[in-house]
Amino acid sequence: MRAALGGDADAYRALLGSLRPWLVSYFRRRLKGADSEDLVQMTLLSLHEKRHTYDPASPFLPWIAAVARHKLIDYVRKSGKRVHVELDDDIVGDDSGGLPAxxxxxxxxxxxxxxxxxxxxxxSLHKLQELSIDEVSATTGKSPSAVKVAIHRGLRKLQALVGGKPAETADE
Amino acid sequence: MSDDILDHLARDLKPAKPLSVKALGIGAAVATVLAAVYIFVLYGARPELKALLGGDFSIDPMAWFKPLLFIAIGAGALWSVADLARPEGRLRLRTLAPLLIALGFVLVALVADLFARGFGAFRNIGDPSVLCVLTIVCGGGAGLILMWRLWLRRAATSHPGVLGAMSGLAAASLMAAAYAVHCDRDTPVYILGIYGGGVAIVTAVAAVLGRRLLRW
Structure with missing residues (x-):
């Protein structure tokens, strides 16, 4: 998206292409009807028109999820249909299947x-490279309990950054 | 769905300047200084500020506290505007904190004044109050139009009414800060009723306009 803001059409085309399946699944899941194709198009158009409101220093997925959610709410308001819209959109929840990796x-x-x-x-060592607490402790030279505390606090902070509610992390 | 729309959008792509929070802040600061200069030149500064320019620093604290109060509210509201202008943005308590603290201050002062002077606190509101409301409403409105033209219309908010209200609150509060350069009426009733009234009018109108104009 950053490249797209700078005018790189190829990167932009690739971004739109990789977003579409995710958007299709996002709207299908909520609308269960044919209108989801229209909403995908409307969301892509909005993405295009409002692309300058994406902050290049921020994560992209919460931004596009908010655009999609806005289009969905707008559609529901106009059509008077009842659909399921989360108050606090959890983009890594049941939608993760189609997320562009x-x-x-x-x-x-x-x-x-x-x-x-x-x-x-x-x-990064524990969650992305999947090292155990002891291995992380050995690699970083910190005690296992210090590693656990750092992970716990770090994850809470990350959740706060994406606007999620700080939840207990089960796998520490 | 064919790939046509994707190809069309990609072909239509032009470099887009990201919505800049810095530009909003600098614009608001410049507009506030210009408004204060306008008030200083056309209305004249309050006597204490004139004395300050003459080197007399023993002034009534309200002479600087009142503008500061409204600058704080305006800055907090502006911060909300910057947050709310993006689709994923929402109203957060910390951006409202200056407004809540300021309201708390004025209400405490009002109660203290009522205890000290009884209903005398409501008397002697005086003539310039119409000028005060008019200045804040007109100046705040002008600031709001400027903000719309230069920044706000590029926004994509999920909360049009709230973004409108926060924009109105920011523009009117900063205008109130500029007007406080001139006005030497410092009673809590005056600040809450007259200043607050002017700011509330602009905020309410901006909220209604926001619901219509900030849709996308």
Missing amino acids: DLARRDVEVLLAQLPADQARII
Whole structure:
């Protein structure tokens, strides 16, 4: 998206192409009808017209999820249909199947960059490279309990950054 | 759905300048300074500020506290505007904190004044109050139009009414801060009723306009 803001048409075309399946699944899940194709088109048009409101320093997926949610609510208002709209859209929940992996990866990098370097490294080792707490502890030279605390606090901070409610993380 | 729309959008792509929070802040700061200069030149500064320019620093604290109060409210509201202007943005308590703290201050002062002077606190509101409301409403309205032309119409908010209200609150509060350069009426009743009234009018009108104009 950053490249698209700069005018790179190829990157933009690739982005739109990779977003479409996710949008199709997003609207199908909620509308269960033929109108979901129209909504995908409307969302892509809105993405195009309002692309300058994406902040290049922020994760992209919460932005496009908010655009899609806005279009859905607008559609429901106009058509008077009843659909399921989350009050607090959880984009990594049941929609994760169609999420473009490269976009998600880039968002994780953006978010991790906002944490202190040490904390980001510990989370990256444990959650992305899937090392155990003991292995992370050995790699970083910190005690296992310090590693656990860093992960717990880091994840809470990440959740706050994407606007989610801080929840208990079960796998620490 | 064919790929036509994707190809069409990609062909139509031109470099887009991201919506800049910095530009909003600088624009608001410049507009506030210009408004304060306008008030200073056309209305004249309040006596304490004139004395300050003459080197007399023993002034009534309200002379600087009142503008500061409205600058704080305006800055908080402007922060809300910056948040709300993006689809994923929402109203957060911390951006409303300056407004709530300021309201708290004025209400506490009002109660203290009522205890000290009884209903005398409501007397002597005086003539310039119409001028005060008019200045805040007209100046705030002008600021709002400017904000719309230069920044707000590029926004894509999920909460048009709230974004409108916050824009009105920001523009009117900053105008109130500029007007406070001239006005030496500092009683809590005056600040709450007259200043607050002017700011509330602009905020309410902006909320209604926002619901219509900020749709996308």
